[in-house]
Amino acid sequence: MIRETIVTTVSGDGVPHIAPMGATPIEGGWLLQPFRPSTTLDNFLKTRCGVVNFTDDARVFAGCVTKRKTDWPTVKADLVDSVRLETALAHHEVRVERVEEDGQRPKLHCAIVHRANNKAFPGLNRAVAAVLEGAVLVSRLHMLSREKIDQEFGYLQIAIDKTAGPHETEAWSWLTDAVLAHREQGAS
Ligand SMILES: Cc1cc2nc3c(=O)[nH]c(=O)nc-3n(C[C@H](O)[C@H](O)[C@H](O)COP(=O)(O)O)c2cc1C
Incomplete structure (x- = not known):
């Protein structure tokens, strides 16, 4: 685990x-x-x-x-x-x-x-989990194809749209910006 x-x-x-x-x-x-x-x-x-x-x-x-x-x-x-x-x-x-x-x-x-x-655990949230998955994908951008990234981000976006609060929305925007920046640098 x-x-x-x-x-x-x-x-x-x-x-x-x-x-x-x-x-x-x-x-x-x-x-x-x-x-x-x-x-x-x-x-x-x-x-x-x-x-x-x-x-x-x-x-x-x-x-x-x-x-x-x-x-x-x-x-x-x-x-x-x-x-x-x-x-x-x-x-x-x-x-x-x-x-x-x-x-x-x-x-x-x-x-x-x-x-x-220090503080109470506020409960599970799908958007937090989606950001976590997105962060792992961003840390591996150099190893993954454009198709794989589009497919995975497309699926994770559903949890963001349905369950995100302001923190998750901001975190997600940083990840999608990083994907765009990676592509603008001429990578897949
Ligand atoms: C969810 C998640 C888990 C990670 N787990 C590891 C890990 O177990 N070992 C590692 O070296 N980096 C891991 N990373 C990447 C590091 O956070 C990243 O490379 C970081 O910059 C570490 O290097 P630094 O100590 O020089 O900052 C993970 C990233 C994410 C988003």
């Missing part, structure tokens, strides 16, 4: 970094697999800690993937020397226990050292 989360880390100089990241539940913690090269990986290897944030704000996923907005507000974590997403519904503060080296995608075995519930 994979949960789609927002991982927050800090650099050696304390500069916060925010990245959408799949997290696999493991005994006592989370398995994170950041690709090389990535700021998230560098920060984890340097500081050995970070935060796995659970949010229903689709804009954070779409904003980071499209680079339209990456500086989402963070606040100091409760226990580890890092930051968490200010709007996280819940968060787990983690320490890296073990690193399984891999040239492309090392496995970070992280132990949860603190858990917090």
Whole structure:
């Protein structure tokens, strides 16, 4: 199983970094697999800690993937020397226990050292899920055909039209703009 989360880390100089990241539940913690090269990986290897944030704000996923907005507000974590997403519904503060080296995608075995519930989960929403799927597609634009993107975005648009609120509508517009920009650059 994979949960789609927002991982927050800090650099050696304390500069916060925010990245959408799949997290696999493991005994006592989370398995994170950041690709090389990535700021998230560098920060984890340097500081050995970070935060796995659970949010229903689709804009954070779409904003980071499209680079339209990456500086989402963070606040100091409760226990580890890092930051968490200010709007996280819940968060787990983690320490890296073990690193399984891999040239492309090392496995970070992280132990949860603190858990917090910050806000009530407001319930499932199809448009949030559609934005999440759209964000994954945008992160793979260079690998996917125009037909595949049109087909998938066309289907996801139904959930957006029927169930989106203002946040999901804005997040979706960032994703569709990214598809157009990619095409204007002359790619498929
Ligand atoms: C839903 C979702 C899940 C993602 N999961 C991962 C992941 O598990 N590992 C990874 O390296 N990137 C993942 N990405 C892409 C990263 O968020 C993106 O590449 C990010 O820029 C990480 O690099 P950075 O730490 O240098 O910012 C995911 C993106 C999305 C939208």
